[in-house]
Amino acid sequence: MDKDELIAAIKEIAAPYTADKTALAHLSEKTDFITDLKINSANLVDIVLDLEEKFGIEIDNDAMARMLNVKSTVEIIEAKMRAHDRK
């Protein structure tokens, strides 16, 4: 899966948690979940759970704490999937 597909998947998962649909439409690698998409910080954990299910990966606490924006989320998922492939 390339980066654009990954970002599209993140956008789809973030959609129900985002009240600001305009900001969601403009989602890019630079987007921050809390400041740009106005997602309730408590819901970040739900987004991570949805991503885990979608990509069949498990994200540890430290990685989860860094998943505050699209860029770091993409990086973490890519790393997890690479690690997964090697196994």
Added chain:
Amino acid sequence: MTKRVVITGLGVVSPNGADIAQFSHAIRNGLSGIKHDPQLEQLLFSCHVAGKPVIEETRLPQYFTELEIRNLESTGIVYGVIAGMDAWHDAGLLPAPAEIPDWDSGTVFGTGTSGIDKFRGAIYKLDNLQIRKLGSTVVAQTMASGVSALLAGKLGLGNQVTTNSSACATGTESILMAYERIKSGQAIRMLAGSTSDSGPYIWAGFDAMKVCTYKHNETPEKASRPMSASASGFVPGSGAGAMVLESLDSALSRGVKIYAEILGGHLNSGGQRGTGTMTAPNPQAVQRCIVSALKSSGIRPDEVDLINGHLTATSKDPLEIQNWVTALGRSGKDFPYINSVKGMIGHCISASGSIECVASVLQLSEGFIFPNINCEDLHPEIEMLIDQECIPRVSLEKKPAILIKASFGFGDVNACLLLKKYNHG
């Protein structure tokens, strides 16, 4: 600065009607909401019947966001939010604007336990070492104040926001607590009510105690029989009732419909002393609660037209009638009319008081007295105390002016309210 307090909005989610129009029609016509519950039978309950509200799926998006509906398993919260929002809307009120809370409005919205199904699911996950899969929804759906917190967020309430809990007295207590806050000038408007989850995990303890009936499993609509000789225990129920309380000044300035006035009330406990226990009321406390409620309202016992009793259809019904007779000093033909909604909807536990207060207010504002269904065979001990005519078995086109409502709960706690018809103009 003591304020007069009136009721300007009503909402209800009851086993025999999930909005005010349906519920009013149902109680006036003696329609039962008790049905066979296959889940209870499967789980080997003694009682296979229950009163559960029916909520159309399509209705949920009117009250909850798409996100809130995902993983929403707390039926008590669903009922409470629907009843509360309906009451707010019925009072002609809107949610506060996006940036500023409504400092003058608050809520006292009670419950026994909310989100027990959600809690059960969380416990299974936890025991399977899957704590990280709980997500963000468990706390808000299982904390007792989940219902008042959700309502406050939806409406932007900036005054007191709390959840009270006093077993089956909860709903009547929530209304009285909200009344006192307005009366003392600390709030202008309060959403008051209570809710109770549906389902076996709420009801099981009562079934195990053998306080629920098991003698009418084949005839659900006949199962809840307050004041009847063949009453053999209560039928478990669920739902929510809500009302908007408001200072009379505020209601008049807004020019809205006033359903009734709250004249006063009283809360107390028998302290589980004398014959009072965790599960049985101390008669002295019950009588004292009624007498104090009358006194605080400035109402004489002979002015009471109608009693809406607690009357659960257990063996305690004759004792309750005895307490009313003693507290009011009225008996035989001199006794007021008395009725119990529990014949139609069962005992909705922590929601019972608020649903029954809604039924009480509807009788005052619409001018009728709903029937006591299933009381064809009046309990002989009750018949020795008060006249048959005081217990209507068919709907009466009477216009009660003063109604007294009481609820009693486990822990020997009592709540009593005095309501008066409000005459516009």
